[in-house]
Amino acid sequence: MEQGPYKYIRDGNGKVSRVIRIGTRKSQLARIQTDSVADKLKELYPDVHLEIVAMSTIGDKILDTALSKIGEKSLFTKELESALERNEVDLVVHSLKDLPTTLPAGFTIGAVLKRENPHDAAVLHPKHSRKTLETLPKNSVIGTSSLRRAAQLKKRFPHLEFKDIRGNLNTRLKKLDEKEDFAAIILAAAGLKRMGWDNRISQILGPEDCMYAVGQGALAVEVRARDTDILEMVSVLHDPDTVLRCITERAFLRHLEGGCSVPVAVHTEIKDSQLYLTGAVFSLDGSDSLKETMQTSIAADDKSIDEVDERVQRVGVTASKISGEAQDRAERLGVDLANLLLIKGAKEILTVARQLNDAR
Secondary structure (H helix, E strand, O other): OEEOOEEEEEOOOOOEEEEEEEEEEOOHHHHHHHHHHHHHHHHHOOOOEEEEEEEOOHHHHOOOOOHHHHOOOOOOOHHHHHHHHOOOOOEEEEEHHHOOOOOOOOEEEEEEOOOOOOOEEEEEOHHHOOOOOOOOOOOOEEEOOOHHHHHHHHHHOOOOEEEOOOOOHHHHHHHHHHOOOOOEEEEEHHHHHHOOOHHHOOEEEOOOOOOEOOOOOOEEEEEEOOOHHHHHHHHOOOOHHHHHHHHHHHHHHHHHOOOOOOOEEEEEEEEOOEEEEEEEEEOOOOOOEEEEEEEEEOOOOOOOHHHOOOOOOEOOEOOOOOOHHHHHHHHHHHHHHHHHHHHOOHHHHHHHHHHHHHHO
């Protein structure tokens, strides 16, 4: 039954319960990710009724154009957010790297789950199964639709060539295996792991080879900011370390005014209550780059978590049960590192990269 903006069901005893509708993309990976979030919620709230609503996005429909050329900031999120705005769903599960650093008004990220391996992975054609990117023959073609990956790998492996490849994981792996067009493709390790395809990973690319995308490997739950009961329900899914790492990464990207149309990469880690952020910008061919590392303390402060303002968003994230001071420091770290790169000429590198990408 429908009542106002919400949906309810009545059980055999006449008890009425609200149905929580979860929006997701239709791809197999998106469904696996969404099911994992639903399973966690069901474990925490066994009496809650969950319903999954799958839909296609712009990014799923346009498969003959490189992501960086489409010119749409919300390629994999717009339709899902429209459904959220129309109260057709109550929360949406995203890959965090798909979410812009500035969300539409009225929305917030209510949970950032524990991060899977954020690094990129090389998947080699079966005939090259015992090789690495370094040992592939000269002029071998590597498939990737990411400017960030191509820029770094062109510089690191100048003997290789790079070509766009689109489609979901299944499609891209099929293109690799069944044709001779590509010697290897570059994919996020997290997606391969979640699909149960760890055995396809030929090589994990460490930060010396290829730093990853902002938010890569983390899942985000987006909700209506005014829907306080849903916000409270999903907040228990937050992983504190992942939240702080992703806040600093998102703050860095937002201050640089970057996106999928320019090569921006990060690497973060937390050690001994210190948050380390390495950020970099690249020209399209990787020949021009700037990279710096900064750190900040995220040690717990004396302020009680209960005193943290529950409605403060930091780069779109609401995390009321994590130290507000630690979140502020993480956000400031991202801004400070972006400012350092901007002083050193990052804006010029990114402007040229954007112009060249638009002209391709």
